[in-house]
Amino acid sequence: MQAFRELDRVLRGEARFGDLGVVIPLGPLLRVNVLLAATYGVCMGVYGLLWPDGPEWRQMVAGAVKVPALFLLTLLVTFPSLYVFNTLLGPRLQLGVFLRLGVTALSVLTAVLSAFGPITAFFSVTTANYAFVVLLNVAVFALAGVFGLGCLRNLLVELARPRAADEDFVVLEPAKSGRKFGVIYAWMFVFALVGGQMSWLLRPFIGSPDLPFAWLRPRDGSFFEGVLHAAKLLLGAG
């Protein structure tokens, strides 16, 4: 329950780095992130229940494992370069601050994602058209991503705020901070790119009814080709 209270505080925008006494606890937030991402994974896998050859329960299990894995692996892949460039080019944030930034933004992302879970599950149960379900999920992920990035931006603005010496939590030069956050803004873009491709590597999340169930599909194509293909299919040009 404490983890959910922490999540609630993050969602309400009350967890600020600079405020005295407010510390963002990594452990509980990470746990609740995994739980929320897994919940959405189950909602995605619901599509497998209506396969022509009978319900495929394993798709829900796969979703529950893969969606948290998607976020954690993307973070793992992009984090080292982010940290190195942050140290080289600025804003020279400490590792702990960085981790908290990432996990806080991820909390917002997974919360929005899981809140859309019931809608995704409902459409997955009632829709046979695979391309529609794929694009609906891409749209929900994109929307959640926008909110996650918005949260990250707010945290950065908060970090850049000039503050009195006694409440200084992060060593930062306020005058230069706006420009120096460029590294983090670039990382947001890289995170979205890598996240998209990671979701392709970990596919299937939904499970095409034309293919047998598989935990992972063979190496082939890319996320962007996949989305384009789904869009073409839905528009009748596939």
Added chain:
Amino acid sequence: MRALDAILRPTAGGARLGPAVVAVVLGGGGYGAVMGSFGGLAGDRGLQIVFSAVKVPLLLLLTTGLALPSFFVLNTVLGLRRDWPTALRAVLGAQGAVAIVLAALAPYTAVWYASSGNYHRATTVNGGMFLIAAVAAQWVLRQYYAPLVAADRRHRAVMRGWLILYAFVAIQLGWVLRPFIGDPALPPTFFRAGAWGNAYVVVADIVWKAFGGTVTWSR
């Protein structure tokens, strides 16, 4: 009755959960019963009346239930959580308003049914009634939201988000819960056999065919 009346008067206190649900069940149920009476009362046609009386409130309640979690999180993430009780009252009030307006329109539908036996025209008339109810409810929702928007303009964006989300889910749920009117040529059923599908895909299919396309997206 006074509580139901209050739902339509957002400026004088507004809706509470209990009366809003009662309004949805009674008003939606009442309209549903009339809607399902197209095939008459003879034989097992009465069943369609019962089914539709259950399905209209179910449509409103399930749509609200499916869209509420995202509405709650969006309110929270945008920093509008302190106004959540008012926002919730507003969307519940709008649900009550849809049902009450539908109930008030039910006599017109009944008169139409008595005048014409054409099933397709009956579908159109019912579509029109739902459209009127939806527009009226949106107006009620705006009234509920007026003080919130005055205090913080972001509420307007969230309200629009709610309307989009609600319409997106309601259209699909309405499609899945067919039949509401009940084709007299078919036996009464709760769910139409093979009716599950995607409303948006079907509409895209119809539009595509209208322009001479040959591809169908059954899958």
